[in-house]
Amino acid sequence: MALLIRRKExxxxxxxxxxxxxxxxIMALRFEILGRFNRARAxxxxxxxxxxxxxxxxxxxxxxxxxGLTNNQLEDIGxxxxxxxxYHLALRPTAELIDELGGLHNxxxxxxxxxxxxxxxxxxxxxxxxxxxxxxxxxQSPVDGKPMLLTPEQSIKIQNKIGADIIxxxxxxxxxxxxxxxxxxxxxxxxRWIDRCIAAHEKxxxxxxxxxxxxxxxxxxxxxxxxxxxxxxLPGYAIGGLxxxxxxxSFWRVVAQCTAALPxxxxxxxxxxxxxLDIVVCSALGADMYDCVYPxxxxxxxxxxxxxxxxxxxxxxxxxxxxxIDPTCSCMVCKNxxxxxxxxxxxxxxxxxxxxxxxxxxxxxxxxxxLHMSIIExxxxxxxxxxxxxxxxKGDVPEWVCNxxxxxxxxxxxxxxxxx
Amino acid sequence: xxxxLHCLRRLSLLPQPSRFPSCLFSEEEKRNRVxxxxxxxxxxxxxxxxxxxxxxxxxGVLHLGSCPTAIETPSLLLxxxxxxxFFITRDLLPSLPxxxxxxxxxxxxxxxxxxxxxxxxNIGGLHQMVGLHEHCFVAxxxxxxxxxxxxxxxxxxGASFETTGGRRLxxxxxxxxIISSLKPDLWTSLADEVPAWVSEKRNQMSVDRTVCWLxxxxxxxxxxxxSVLGAIVGGSSLDERRHCAQEVVKRNVAxxxxxxxxxxxxxxxxxxxxxAVTDLLPAERPRQICGLGLPEEVLQGxxxxxxxxxxxxxxxxxxxxxxxxxxxxxxxxxxYDSQLSDIGSDHTKINLRATVYRKDTxxxxxxxxCYTCQNHTRAYLNHLLNVHEMLAHILLEM
Numbered sequence: 001m002a003l004l005i006r007r008k009e010x011x012x013x014x015x016x017x018x019x020x021x022x023x024x025x026i027m028a029l030r031f032e033i034l035g036r037f038n039r040a041r042a043x044x045x046x047x048x049x050x051x052x053x054x055x056x057x058x059x060x061x062x063x064x065x066x067x068g069l070t071n072n073q074l075e076d077i078g079x080x081x082x083x084x085x086x087y088h089l090a091l092r093p094t095a096e097l098i099d100e101l102g103g104l105h106n107x108x109x110x111x112x113x114x115x116x117x118x119x120x121x122x123x124x125x126x127x128x129x130x131x132x133x134x135x136x137x138x139x140q141s142p143v144d145g146k147p148m149l150l151t152p153e154q155s156i157k158i159q160n161k162i163g164a165d166i167i168x169x170x171x172x173x174x175x176x177x178x179x180x181x182x183x184x185x186x187x188x189x190x191x192r193w194i195d196r197c198i199a200a201h202e203k204x205x206x207x208x209x210x211x212x213x214x215x216x217x218x219x220x221x222x223x224x225x226x227x228x229x230x231x232x233x234l235p236g237y238a239i240g241g242l243x244x245x246x247x248x249x250s251f252w253r254v255v256a257q258c259t260a261a262l263p264x265x266x267x268x269x270x271x272x273x274x275x276x277l278d279i280v281v282c283s284a285l286g287a288d289m290y291d292c293v294y295p296x297x298x299x300x301x302x303x304x305x306x307x308x309x310x311x312x313x314x315x316x317x318x319x320x321x322x323x324x325i326d327p328t329c330s331c332m333v334c335k336n337x338x339x340x341x342x343x344x345x346x347x348x349x350x351x352x353x354x355x356x357x358x359x360x361x362x363x364x365x366x367x368x369x370x371l372h373m374s375i376i377e378x379x380x381x382x383x384x385x386x387x388x389x390x391x392x393x394k395g396d397v398p399e400w401v402c403n404x405x406x407x408x409x410x411x412x413x414x415x416x417x418x419x420x
Numbered sequence: 421x422x423x424x425l426h427c428l429r430r431l432s433l434l435p436q437p438s439r440f441p442s443c444l445f446s447e448e449e450k451r452n453r454v455x456x457x458x459x460x461x462x463x464x465x466x467x468x469x470x471x472x473x474x475x476x477x478x479x480g481v482l483h484l485g486s487c488p489t490a491i492e493t494p495s496l497l498l499x500x501x502x503x504x505x506f507f508i509t510r511d512l513l514p515s516l517p518x519x520x521x522x523x524x525x526x527x528x529x530x531x532x533x534x535x536x537x538x539x540x541x542n543i544g545g546l547h548q549m550v551g552l553h554e555h556c557f558v559a560x561x562x563x564x565x566x567x568x569x570x571x572x573x574x575x576x577x578g579a580s581f582e583t584t585g586g587r588r589l590x591x592x593x594x595x596x597x598i599i600s601s602l603k604p605d606l607w608t609s610l611a612d613e614v615p616a617w618v619s620e621k622r623n624q625m626s627v628d629r630t631v632c633w634l635x636x637x638x639x640x641x642x643x644x645x646x647s648v649l650g651a652i653v654g655g656s657s658l659d660e661r662r663h664c665a666q667e668v669v670k671r672n673v674a675x676x677x678x679x680x681x682x683x684x685x686x687x688x689x690x691x692x693x694x695x696a697v698t699d700l701l702p703a704e705r706p707r708q709i710c711g712l713g714l715p716e717e718v719l720q721g722x723x724x725x726x727x728x729x730x731x732x733x734x735x736x737x738x739x740x741x742x743x744x745x746x747x748x749x750x751x752x753x754x755x756y757d758s759q760l761s762d763i764g765s766d767h768t769k770i771n772l773r774a775t776v777y778r779k780d781t782x783x784x785x786x787x788x789x790c791y792t793c794q795n796h797t798r799a800y801l802n803h804l805l806n807v808h809e810m811l812a813h814i815l816l817e818m
Binding site for chain 1: 501502504506507509510511512531533534535536538539542543549550551584778779781791795796797799800802803804806807809810811813814815
């Protein structure tokens, strides 16, 4: 049988392998800051498969596909990195099969960059019987019900087989809403596991291992974790354990603390963040990468992302509304379809999910690009103010946003009603 | 004045333009109307039979609406849900072969709930609403997927259908209101389709109603009458089939829509029933059939001189996870492969859910130039089907 002719659209400029002081720290990325505004930065992130512009949003393609979109549509809307879930891919079609068929890039024929998570989060969030010990995460196999163990070594081995541009260290995930010694234990364990992950990583010159900062909402624990990880001189760092229902004021403070402590010349990834407002705030605080299922999941439930916030297309008022979802959006959906037509598709027909997912991801890509360009062109504060004005036309910008922007050094007084 | 003119133009796009007596229009407005009619004339259907083969079978060329090029018949109409292919978005449609894929079938019944006819008119009709300006739509109530005839519920007032929103009785007035708002390139009149096993009396009644509704539909909207395909029924009675065809041929219609098939008649009796109808139809007008979906059934229709077919088979295969693989170049393969049939495949299609494709890195069909075959392997499709991902259906429908 003839093999498919695949597009070899690899990143134009080759990635130099940078050797750290001990020659052990090889990395397969280049991170060049192109512009700044206070803590915010716009950068070019060169990965083995694609040259990305940050800040960037990564849609989640859990099982080797973004639900309802084809690869060329993702390229059309400017998607740079897709996230794959190690847990799901390891179950089906299995890491061995992906490896045998030339890695996930080949398997799904995605020419741009990929990132895989460690699999730990799904085990804890999806499986009630997960038990975390020093060895790893023990869980009940959804296939045959037998207890299985995922160690840091195995997670990395699986991710090496899947072959994404960025792979994530296995961390000890705890819900942010809990308190007490468990948080501290998880943080120290995450630090111990990072060394096992580094040792197990077989392809440091093809795949970049990112460490994950844990430590709950406790600044002291976060500080220990950040410093521990920075000492390991990894290609990039993620801020984990957030976006799990904690209050917004704690959320941004953790992000601000971590971004301040992480090295300037490495990408910073805030895990699980996907609300447009959160992305704008985190970018102002110096974060670069985000991922979330929110844009595609909310689309399947009939909600569109618009500059003013969200538009619920299931609502009766949409029935006779002949305007596009967002008149300022130039995506395929907004150029061709009315709210009234989408209204009669959503939550009933597959096409409704497909069209809304397309629009929502196009919106997230445009948001990423706008953040990048406004920083480079030196008009970031104006962009942030414009964004907040549309989201909060009455000037009722939440207090946590105001506090975060003060720390980020961005004057948003023009779009806020003074607090009385 | 500018604004007023604009409003009038908008009005003339609405369903009942003939209501306005011509004395109300100024010279300029009249000129506009003439231009509009000329434009309409250009969009009108033209059909030419190029050649006849083996008796009834024929090859034709159909020029229709805003389709950039002529479509060769016999041809398949791509099934749609609410005017769009089930899974293929507009940006992916150009990757299908042109111009054949420009011919779509749609059901006005999909718009019984929403949007309202007024909203559809406000948007500017079906083409505008679904964003497919260079595609042609043939509207027929029965789509054999989401809308099936419900002969027991049909009465003298209107035809009943099983739809996703339950049973619905559709009266000619209601039906024409939707047709007038959608403005499809061709549309079929309302039919009372009955299965093969009904009594002779019920079958006769279905013919009388169908002919009566054709008159009603044309009467309600004279302008739209130019693009109507007259519905022909008659169940499995040769006499009723002939009677219905004779009556419809007397009417001024653009073409014919033959219904009442795929409803319990046998493969053996079908050719005679089809021939009874097509022998009475004038050669120069197109003929569409409803209810014949399987490749063998389509061939029966082609042999009887049918020009247009529905493609429900593609939809059902897509949902079942199968891909068509039969060679189109006439290359024959003989013999029975037991290995293939064990996994639900044969020489015309393969079941991509089967484990044998788990590691198969070849495309569905070697050398096929569709988006799916150009970009993805059998192994990837097998994975997508196994994890119930939507992309599987998108790729298979293509």
